[in-house]
């Protein structure tokens with residue numbers, strides 16, 4: 001009797017999968033993952049510059065990172081949850097301020113703790129993508145002029161060599177620097193992030209320093225991997241932000257101004273960096289001087305993609321070059337942070353980096369602030385649809401990491417925006433983890449290694465037409 005029942009079950013399951021053939025299959029071995037950074041989830045990063053600025057009340061509403069979601073102590077629980085949800089890759093960051101809280105004094109316990117975290121990920125069968133610098137500096141570095149002080153490069157080199165040598169056996173992927181141009185622009189041109197400056201000189205110096213840091217780390221990681229005789233050397237890249245910037249479309253000279261700033265902004269935010277890595281010269285930033293080791297120093301192109309911004313002239317925004325970027329044109333969907341949802345920008349970013357570098361592409365961040373979790377399923381599916389289209393056009397996109405695994409400290413905005421697949425109530429001192437419904441949706445996509453008609457029909461019906469067209473065209477490309 002029992003045998004017959006289980007045979008019937010197997011039969012029904014097989015029928016179901018035969019009927020459910022309408023799927024967009026991703027390539028075998030596609031790297032599905034989630035992303036975070038140290039300061040945003042660990043808690044207690046007390047020797048960092050951000051911590052100090054937070055204590056001085058510089059964040060919105062006086063927000064402080066405090067214990068964040070206490071990942072520093074609860075990593076084991078989080079990794080077990082990640083494993084149970086079936087998320088195969090985790091992008092995390094390591095905090096320089098923990099490793100070297102005082103100049104030249106390395107904290108061996110902190111390093112051992114990071115080692116435990118990485119080992120725990122391995123034990124749970126989760127692959128690691130490790131970020132070396134994600135915007136946060138030790139306080140003592142910030143006090144001495146951060147990236148505008150040439151000495152900082154020497155200090156970072158010492159830290160990076162130490163960490164890379166100690167941890168080389170763990171990561172499959174490394175991110176040297178997260179969104180370098182956001183750090184340079186938000187901290188030095190727009191005075192939005194620490195160190196809250198607004199001069200072109202500081203922007204330029206910061207950008208050049210980060211390019212140098214990246215080139216150094218690229219070489220260190222590969223050297224360390226060679227010395228450790230790793231069977232499979234890790235791959236090294238940058239997680240770069242590629243927002244879409246468009247003019248609002250005002251009339252007359254205001255429109256021309258918006259158009260010019262959109263072009264300049266895109267240039268300063270994305271092209272300067274990509275040109276430099278492509279050619280080895282940081283044009284505009286430091287004349288035509290070459291940066292040693294920079295040319296071609298990426299094994300993959302890391303894309304962080306979130307939004308489109310429409311830039312509107314606003315004479316009251318003197319501090320922001322008379323531009324307001326927060327407007328949302330009528331009919332355009334937006335997130336809890338007021339960011340315009342614009343999935344096709346991801347498709348364009350993939351094409352642009354591929355055309356320039358001809359290196360595999362990994363989406364190192366993509367996500368939405370959505371406390372209700374009502375928009376997240378469609379957001380994920382729409383962006384994955386673009387990834388799929390890029391695959392179909394022959395571009396080797398190798399992975400996608402949703403930002404964020406868990407609700408994070410969202411920099412100046414504190415804990416307001418909720419990007420996590422896992423919800424945490426920061427006011428509850430138990431910091432209980434609650435997977436949002438979309439956490440399970442993401443598990444399903446990963447399990448099936450595909451987006452199914454059923455999911456599209458339920459969460460993103462506007463994609464049904466293009467979905468059918470792609471399936472009719474043979475669903476071939478790089479997907480298996």
Ligand code: IFM
Pocket residue numbers: 037040179304365403408410
């Ligand atoms: O939280 C940030 C992250 O630190 C860098 N990329 C964008 C995310 C969402 O704003």
